[in-house]
Amino acid sequence: MNHFKEFERNEDGFTTPLENMLGSIKFNEQGLIPAIAQQFDSKEVLMMAWMNLEALKETLKTGRVCYWSRSRGGLWRKGESSGQVQELKSLALDCDGDTVLMQVDQTGPACHTGRRNCFFYAVEGESVKISGEVLIPPEELYKK
């Protein structure tokens, strides 16, 4: 039973146990779901990364955003090496149960390049223009 489909016609305010919905989430073949992080007050979209069920549960439990790193093949507690953590404000799933949207409070830059957000390659006509200043150089972000 896909609860996302089942409940989509219910009214605003309808409530159901989280546990049921978690079981209906459509993870991809790698067991992952895309998760969008939006700065809760400015509404800036900061980044998109991936979560498995464990990362999603940890994020909800701890209130600190945890992704799944596809390159490292492990849990990625955002900010664990850079210090630039994401505090979770709220989390929602979409109609199909295949995308996560989070309102977060991002400390400093969300992007590994040291920019506030990852979407700095802006298409302008037949060109792409870098739009976004480096707030903290990567050398400083990732020094240990």
Next chain:
Amino acid sequence: MNHFKEFERNEDGFTTPLENMLGSIKFNEQGLIPAIAQQFDSKEVLMMAWMNLEALKETLKTGRVCYWSRSRGGLWRKGESSGQVQELKSLALDCDGDTVLMQVDQTGPACHTGRRNCFFYAVEGESVKISGEVLIPPEELYKK
């Protein structure tokens, strides 16, 4: 050569031909890239869907958002059956070249359920609550 990686240390305002960047986009095994649509003025995240290179090029060319429908296996000109189109205001790619973020002007509901956005399953503690009114019932949206 991955131009996203190559150029990430360049400064704010750096410009390069779009054609080069399109060639470096990291489409997944199905040839698709996730595309986030954000209402340009309210900054509400409306939905996330997928694009192949053809859909992305058409979106940039026509200024009307076109996705790839995974269920139908074809181009999906948003609003072609519901009338609820997305006018493109601007488009950006992320640091890794594997996600698209669009600023759009959405006519009416973005969601197939008739809600303004797709992220209406809000997690609240151990529950999920529907948060978002149906603006136009699906029966009306999809009648022909």
